[in-house]
Amino acid sequence: MTSPGVAPGLLRVQGLCSGYGRSQVLFGVDLHIGEGEILGVLGRNGMGKTTLVRSIMGLLRPTGGTVELGGRAIVGLAPHRVARQGIAVVPEGRQVFANLSVLEHLTAFARGGHGTAHAWTIDRLLHLFPRLAERRSNLGGQLSGGEQQMLAIARALATNPRLLILDEATEGLAPLVREEVWHALSTLRQAGMSMLVIDKYVRRLIGLADRHVILEKGEVAWTGSSAQLEADRSLWSRHLGL
Incomplete structure (x- = not known):
């Protein structure tokens, strides 16, 4: 059921099954994200979170189920075609190019918005991340982990996606830098960006996301609002080990 005040239909995943060779990881996962909505995806390590992202993006071909973006089926599309439909991923491990400068990264990926009134221009991105503005000429390999x-x-964001997926975007960062990233994500929320966010920092994710899905052994073990997740700490210990 879609959250009150949120338009349905941006991303819809139904009955998704996926895995690696003979090893099945996802077993009939259902989730949806409306326009302007943020969905938190939680679960212990090895429960299928990254496999979910890879299956949505076409890096893995699902063995069952459907994935739709804006009502259009994207299962079976090559990753670059999925990206052109309007999904951008911030992958676990950053994967920046060591020999490209900050400006070269942003210029290479810059693309017009999908009907958005306020496109993410390079200037706007440098305003969102002042550290990058200061290091605009630095190569990717010269940046700290947080800056990367x-x-x-x-x-x-330079691709002006309809949906932004972040896979452990704050993992391994120093506390101060982590706070800068959470602040930037809050700014994206205020700007109406639709997001799927995977992160282990439950308290911060509760403050950011509208709804949450908890994955347990490749299945949806629980789904509900931030208020519901905040109120039921037994979910934290039972499914997240917190």
């Missing part, structure tokens, strides 16, 4: 993460997010 900011660049990975800015690079994804």
Whole structure:
């Protein structure tokens, strides 16, 4: 059921089954994200979160189920074609190019918006991440880990996606840098960006996301609002080990 006040139909995943060779990881996963909505995806390590992202993006071909973006089926499309439909991913591990400058990263990925009134221009991205503005001429390999993460997010936004997927965007960052990233995500929320966010920092994710899905052994073990997740701490210990 879609949250009140949120338009349905941006991303819809139904009955998704996927895995690696003979090893099945996802077993009939259902989820949806409306326009302007943020969905948190939670679960212990190895429960299928990254496999879910890879299956949505076409990096893995699902063995069952459907994935639709804006009502259009995208299962079976090559990753670059999925991206052109309007999904951008900030992958776990950043994956910036060591020999490209900050500006070269953003210029290479820049693309017009999907009907958005306020496109993510390079100037706007540098305003979102002042550290990158200060290091605009630095190569990717010269940036700190936190700066590389900011660049990975800015690079994804440069494509002006309809949906932004972040896979452990704050993992391994120093506390101060992590707060800068959460602040940037809050700014994206205020700007109406639709997001699927995978992160282990439950308290911060509760403050950001509208709804949450908890994956347990490749299945949806629970789904509900931030208020419901905040109120039921037994979910934290039972499914997240917190």
